[in-house]
Amino acid sequence: MSFLPTADRRYLEERGLAFREVEDGGRKGVILSGFALPAAKFQVVAADILILLPRGYPDAPPDMFYALPWLSLVQSSRYPNCADQPQQFESQKWQRWSRHNNNWRPGVDGIWTMLKRVEQALQEAA
Amino acid sequence: MHLDVTLQARHAEALRDLLQRPDGIEASAYVLFGRNVVGMDPWSRRRRLRLVSHEVVPVPAGDEISASARHITWSTASFVSLCRQAAERGLLPAIVHSHPAGMRAFSRQDDTNERDLYRLLRNRNGADAIMASVLLAGGDHFLARAWFDDKEPVAADIVRSVGSRLLYFGGEPGDSNPALVRQALLFGDAVNGRLAAMRVGVVGCGGTGSATAMLLARLGIGQLALFDDDIVETSNLNRLHGARRADADAMRPKVEVLAREITELGLGVRVHTHRGWIEDEAARDALKACDVIFGCTDDHAGRMFLNRLSHFYLIPVIDMGLAIEPASAGMRDMSARVTVLTPGAPCISCRGIVDPKVAGEEALRREAPEDYERQKREAYVRGGQNPAPAVVTFTTETAALAVNELLQGLTDYRAEGGWAWERVRRLDRGIERKRGAIQSPHCPICAREDYWGRGDMDPFMDRIS
Numbered sequence: 399m400s401f402l403p404t405a406d407r408r409y410l411e412e413r414g415l416a417f418r419e420v421e422d423g424g425r426k427g428v429i430l431s432g433f434a435l436p437a438a439k440f441q442v443v444a445a446d447i448l449i450l451l452p453r454g455y456p457d458a459p460p461d462m463f464y465a466l467p468w469l470s471l472v473q474s475s476r477y478p479n480c481a482d483q484p485q486q487f488e489s490q491k492w493q494r495w496s497r498h499n500n501n502w503r504p505g506v507d508g509i510w511t512m513l514k515r516v517e518q519a520l521q522e523a524a
Numbered sequence: 525m526h527l528d529v530t531l532q533a534r535h536a537e538a539l540r541d542l543l544q545r546p547d548g549i550e551a552s553a554y555v556l557f558g559r560n561v562v563g564m565d566p567w568s569r570r571r572r573l574r575l576v577s578h579e580v581v582p583v584p585a586g587d588e589i590s591a592s593a594r595h596i597t598w599s600t601a602s603f604v605s606l607c608r609q610a611a612e613r614g615l616l617p618a619i620v621h622s623h624p625a626g627m628r629a630f631s632r633q634d635d636t637n638e639r640d641l642y643r644l645l646r647n648r649n650g651a652d653a654i655m656a657s658v659l660l661a662g663g664d665h666f667l668a669r670a671w672f673d674d675k676e677p678v679a680a681d682i683v684r685s686v687g688s689r690l691l692y693f694g695g696e697p698g699d700s701n702p703a704l705v706r707q708a709l710l711f712g713d714a715v716n717g718r719l720a721a722m723r724v725g726v727v728g729c730g731g732t733g734s735a736t737a738m739l740l741a742r743l744g745i746g747q748l749a750l751f752d753d754d755i756v757e758t759s760n761l762n763r764l765h766g767a768r769r770a771d772a773d774a775m776r777p778k779v780e781v782l783a784r785e786i787t788e789l790g791l792g793v794r795v796h797t798h799r800g801w802i803e804d805e806a807a808r809d810a811l812k813a814c815d816v817i818f819g820c821t822d823d824h825a826g827r828m829f830l831n832r833l834s835h836f837y838l839i840p841v842i843d844m845g846l847a848i849e850p851a852s853a854g855m856r857d858m859s860a861r862v863t864v865l866t867p868g869a870p871c872i873s874c875r876g877i878v879d880p881k882v883a884g885e886e887a888l889r890r891e892a893p894e895d896y897e898r899q900k901r902e903a904y905v906r907g908g909q910n911p912a913p914a915v916v917t918f919t920t921e922t923a924a925l926a927v928n929e930l931l932q933g934l935t936d937y938r939a940e941g942g943w944a945w946e947r948v949r950r951l952d953r954g955i956e957r958k959r960g961a962i963q964s965p966h967c968p969i970c971a972r973e974d975y976w977g978r979g980d981m982d983p984f985m986d987r988i989s
Binding site: 425 | 831832887969
C-alpha cells in the first residue's frame with residue numbers, strides 16, 4: 399500500500415522517475431533510484447537519493463536529503479560542504495546533505511519542490 | 525451497524541434549491557458521499573458508518589422519467605454514470621428526492637424504486653456496494669437511510685448539517701436531566717437533549733483542555749473522548765482542573781485524572797480516554813466518531829492534523845489558543861483565541877497559526893528522537909522553548925470562550941446567524957472581536973474542495989501517517 403499523498407505519487411509517476419517508498423525505524427521516505435547527476439561533477443553519473451518525509455507531510459516539510467553512494471567532487475576529490483555526515487537507513491550509511499527548507503507553502507509545495515532543491519544542491523555543490 | 529449522515533451546509537442549501545419546485549412535484553438529485561468507517565465506536569462498542577457529503581450532482585434535465593405530486597422514478601442512464609464515478613473515486617452514491625407536502629417518511633414507492641436502483645448498483649459495482657438515500661421533507665427536514673443489500677435499508681440515526689451552524693434533523697432527544705433544569709430554562713429541553721446525544725473530543729488535556737472537558741461535562745455533553753499523552757506534573761497544578769498533588773506525585777496521566785473527576789460528578793457522562801498521541805492509529809476510531817472536537821493542544825503538528833480531520837470528515841474543530849507575551853518583550857499581548865475549523869472557514873494554516881517548519885521538527889522529535897537530538901546539537905533544529913506563563917483564570921476563560929462557541933453554533937444565542945470563524949479576546953484590555961483572514965488560493969484544505977467530505981481514503985487524509 400502506497401503511503402504517498404496522491405499529488406506526489408502522480409507527479410513522480412508522470413515524471414517517469416524510478417522510485418520506491420521506503421520505511422525504516424519508524425520513518426518513511428522515497429528513494430529515487432539511479433537519479434541522474436550533473437555531468438562530470440561527481441565521481442559517478444547517478445546515485446540513489448533518499449528523501450525522508452515526516453509524519454504530517456505535506457503539511458509538515460521534508461528537510462535534508464541523502465545520497466548513496468557518497469558523492470565526492472571530481473575537482474577536489476572531497477565531499478561537498480555540509481555533506482560529510484552519515485545517516486543510517488535500511489542498514490546502509492547514507493551521505494547526509496544538510497540543505498534546509500526555510501519556506502514551505504502547504505498546497506503549493508510537494509515532492510516537486512524537494513526535487514528542485516535536490517537538483518539545485520547537486521548543481522551548486524562545491 | 526449504526527448509520528449517520530452529515531451534509532455540508534452548502535450541500536443542504538443546494539439540495540433545497542434543486543428540489544424545491546413551484547409546482548409542488550417531487551424532484552430529485554444525486555450526492556456522492558465520503559465514507560467514515562468507525563470500526564469500533566468507543567461508546568456503543570459497535571461498528572458505525574458515517575456518511576459525509578462530498579459532492580452534489582444534479583440529475584440531468586430530462587432524466588426524471590416521470591414525476592408527480594407524490595412519486596418520482598428515475599432514468600437509469602445518469603444513475604449508472606453516478607455509480608461509475610463513485611467506484612472510480614472511492615465514494616458512495618446516493619439519491620435524494622423531496623416530499624414537498626412534507627411527509628417525513630419514505631414511501632412504499634420509494635422502497636420499490638430504491639431497491640431497483642440498488643440492484644443496478646450492485647450489478648455494476650459489486651456485492652459490497654452501498655447506496656444511500658436522502659429525503660428532503662417539506663423543504664426543511666432531512667431523513668436518510670442506506671441500502672447494504674436489496675432487502676431492507678438501514679435508517680440513519682441522525683442527519684446533520686455542518687456549516688456556519690451545527691444543525692440536527694431527527695433523533696429526538698430523550699428525557700430531561702434533573703441536573704440541567706436551570707439550563708433548560710434558557711435553552712430548552714431540546715438543546716439539553718441534543719447535548720446529551722453529542723460525542724465530543726477534547727485533544728490536549730492541559731490548562732485549556734481540562735477546563736474545556738469539565739465545562740462540557742457540566743453542560744450535559746453525553747459522550748466525551750479525551751486525548752493526551754502527558755502526565756500531571758507539579759508545575760501543572762495551578763491550572764489543571766481536577767488534578768491534585770497526589771496525581772503529580774503518582775505521575776498519573778492527565779486523561780486518567782480528568783476521567784476520574786468527570787465520572788465522580790455523577791452526571792452520567794461517558795468518558796473514553798486515549799493516553800497517547802492523536803496521530804496514533806489507535807486514536808483514529810475515537811476521533812472519527814466525534815461530532816465536534818476541541819483543539820486544546822499547542823502542538824503545531826497536532827493542529828495541522830485536526831485541520832485536515834475537520835475538512836475530510838465534516839467534524840468541526842473548535843481550536844483555541846492563549847498567548848501571553850510578558851511586557852519585557854515589548855508590547856504586552858494577552859489574548860485568548862477561538863477558531864472554528866470547518867469547510868468554508870479559513871483554515872488554521874491560512875491564518876498563520878501553525879508553522880510548517882515547527883510541525884516538521886515536532887514530527888522528527890516524536891519519530892526519531894536520536895536524530896532530533898543530534899540535529900539540535902548541530903543547531904539545525906530549535907530546542908524546546910522556555911516555559912510559557914500560565915494562569916488558571918486565563919486558561920479557563922479561553923476554554924469558556926470555546927465552549928460558548930459550540931453553544932453559539934447549536935443555538936445562535938448571540939443572534940449573529942452562526943459561528944464566528946475566529947474570535948479574539950484581549951484579556952488585558954477587555955476587548956473582544958472577530959478576526960478575518962485571507963485564504964491562500966492554493967490551500968489544499970480550505971481553498972480547494974477536493975478534501976471536503978472526502979472521508980476515508982488511502983493514504984489516510986492524503987498525508988504521511
